[in-house]
Amino acid sequence: MDYLIALRWPEGFxxxxxxxxxxxxxxxxxxxCKEFGLS
Structure with missing residues (x-):
């Protein structure tokens, strides 16, 4: 999963x-998001 996240958001989510x-x-x-709970 970390690999796909890195592809989608190279600078981080x-x-x-x-x-x-x-x-x-x-x-x-x-x-x-910890602030809003959004995904």
Whole structure:
């Protein structure tokens, strides 16, 4: 999964709403913003 994330976001995942890089992964491996809970 990390390989695909690196391909999609070479600079790292950023929340489209708040532009923060603080994330968590749910049980399915999806990234979510810690501030808004968006994926």
């Amino acid at each position: 950023l929340c489209p709403a708040c532009k923060t890089a603080t994330t968590w992964r749910n049980a399915r491996g999806l990234l979510h």
